[in-house]
Amino acid sequence: MRITGTFIDEISHDIPHQNWGREEWAKDFAHMKAMGIDTVILIRSGYRRFITYPSVYLKNKFGCYEPPIDLVELYLELADEHDMKFYFGLYDSGHYWDTGNLQHEIDANRYVIDEVWARYGHHKSFGGWYLSMEISRRTKGATEAFNTLGLQCKGVSNGLPTFISPWIDGKKAVMAAEATLTKENAVSLKEHEDEWSEIFAGLKGSIDAVAFQDGHVDYHELQDFFEVNKKMADKFGLQCWTNAESFDRDMPIKFLPIKFEKLRLKLEAARKAGYDKAITFEFSHFMSPQSAYLQAQHLYNRYQEYAKTL
Amino acid sequence: MRITGTFIDEISHDIPHQNWGREEWAKDFAHMKAMGIDTVILIRSGYRRFITYPSVYLKNKFGCYEPPIDLVELYLELADEHDMKFYFGLYDSGHYWDTGNLQHEIDANRYVIDEVWARYGHHKSFGGWYLSMEISRRTKGATEAFNTLGLQCKGVSNGLPTFISPWIDGKKAVMAAEATLTKENAVSLKEHEDEWSEIFAGLKGSIDAVAFQDGHVDYHELQDFFEVNKKMADKFGLQCWTNAESFDRDMPIKFLPIKFEKLRLKLEAARKAGYDKAITFEFSHFMSPQSAYLQAQHLYNRYQEYAKTL
């Protein structure tokens, strides 16, 4: 299964910054294109006080810092040039991480969506919206948040597609800042299906695709979870994408590029389950030939060898 | 003291993968050769479901994944070419790490040893066996496991040599996934000697060399432990090697290349104690000029300068 999309991890939660300027980003889009990527997704347009574009609203409302460069404009220009689709990731105030309450995110993004569409909607590459709340099964109010924000995104943009990328609450679902790599109380396949079916059943045409993160269950459990995800997606009229993580969750250094064999196992499981599309988190640190992590360029080569066999 | 051997860390427990292909491995063996390495040791032929060669037995018995490349064949070909000795590291099912019980490893490896010798024994570089259980002083059944497996290895291969590489239960003997760097209840020199003498006394010609890992005690304690190790090795008819760790255990990032001064201290202590051979864990991440960790190429240069003075 080919990877045709990637997140762009600006602003990052937990991956150290590469400090690229315009020149390096231009090169990276060319590298992406050479790997077959047609979709780039801004992971989030801001996180707490750090933002990717000079939002008047966010600076006034949350005291966000003036960014040194308008990354949204830069990415849209590069996506225009390379004939890619750009998905805009919503703002993350941090309030949900602190309190578990999504209302803050809903309120802030009502303004952000309007502001962003007015400012950048004219780009031909502006192709959709990413609802950036990384929720799992137990998030209260997830369905309502998806509906409110997803429908607003579609409303302002003549129905451009939306997607979400939740995680499976498996044994590797631990925070990056935690010292451990796994936890005891992992979700069962049955619970996963029940709880996500309930969330999906409440959607009112607000979400077009779901891209579960693929890194939280063990490799031999992937096939079962993927089959269930595809079954649910079909039942509720969603496209089924995989978010193929290209970093390694099994190592003490959090995080470096994944072993290619693991990535291949995950892509193969998605292919067998009949998934519609594979995107990755993310190309620029973990698969790019110019990544600061030199393992990434070798992962790129191994992936390209594999892609030729498909 | 010159380093003349290195582990090859495939499959890795805790060191992120470099994603090298055939070309990079070929270059690395040339780099090893240039540093004076005549012995390469596969750290383990598999760990849980990940394996280095397409073992019919392991795929059927443990559901191991089909590896993307036959690394054992590749390493043997490269060792043939460079006139090196290749030691095969036994399979690690993970059961011992989970339960402390070695029986699983004994049972699984009875088959692996036969399979591997039949498949790869014809290579001129196939030079020995590495019993990959990383045990310490308190492992129950260690002696019996060494005898059973070591004698079987020798039996199938016309007596090729075997070795083990246990750790000293010193103050830095903590797991890679733990947040701390040291622990309180370190072994005393006396306990170390008593307990390992008991293990070694039970060996029945099954083991030819012991290569204690050198990274778990403080630098000023090394000489005493090394003298004891040499005394025990002489007494029980073993060759005394040092496993000179080339990664740094004293840093929050687990793990990057060691400071050269520390490596030199450890090698000098082994030399003074009259050790027979120095091997390292391991060249490709921590000392190779092409390592993804650029500190490694400088460590290589510092080591080469030092080696010229010997």
Add this chain to the structure above:
Amino acid sequence: MRITGTFIDEISHDIPHQNWGREEWAKDFAHMKAMGIDTVILIRSGYRRFITYPSVYLKNKFGCYEPPIDLVELYLELADEHDMKFYFGLYDSGHYWDTGNLQHEIDANRYVIDEVWARYGHHKSFGGWYLSMEISRRTKGATEAFNTLGLQCKGVSNGLPTFISPWIDGKKAVMAAEATLTKENAVSLKEHEDEWSEIFAGLKGSIDAVAFQDGHVDYHELQDFFEVNKKMADKFGLQCWTNAESFDRDMPIKFLPIKFEKLRLKLEAARKAGYDKAITFEFSHFMSPQSAYLQAQHLYNRYQEYAKTL
């Protein structure tokens, strides 16, 4: 605000070593010079048993290891060549970290100061002394230690300047070896001012400059703390420098180069507060074009672009 000084992190507590030799250090001083650096500060001349120069006193007294190279001589030669000022960082026996008691450091450094001045004081670049105890507000005996050692440094060297670089006990004041990134009980602005005013009030002309580390409070808190620091420095007749940390304290990997936007926020806050000088911890790992962390070369480029606008 331009960065005109950098620490040199030899011997390191918690940053993995790059294993540079004479050639790499010579290149790095040239890179520093190109960025406008006129001051290099040896972070410490030794830590426990590892030392930067072959000190007869430290080898005899503390069993320190013979260093493979005389780094103090090397740095002084390079600083001479590039017309920079070199500050010598005092020895750290580790006793203070273990016990909280500074007496050991005072006693050891009485000898070190004499030995070092006799040995290296003739270099034209020998420009001052760095009192390397990284104390915070609650360190008992800090004032006395500063007075004793600072006055001795000045005494032997015809009054060369001295400085200290304490930390603000903010929410990010956690140890590198801890798994967490923040703590609950951060100091208030008022407590910070009260406690440091008390320390500064006791100084008897022993210290010329204070360079608070800038990485322990949140970015939006910086301006307030910096204003207070400047006010205190003015009141007590000290120069007010900022120690602009160029590594990122907000990431699980401890530590990689900082996101440029964060460094800019910190430098701008120092500029607005009217600080006298900016130094960084530290150039060679986190900002150098030849750093093993490739993010550093991009940080260097981003900083250089910024510096052109000043």
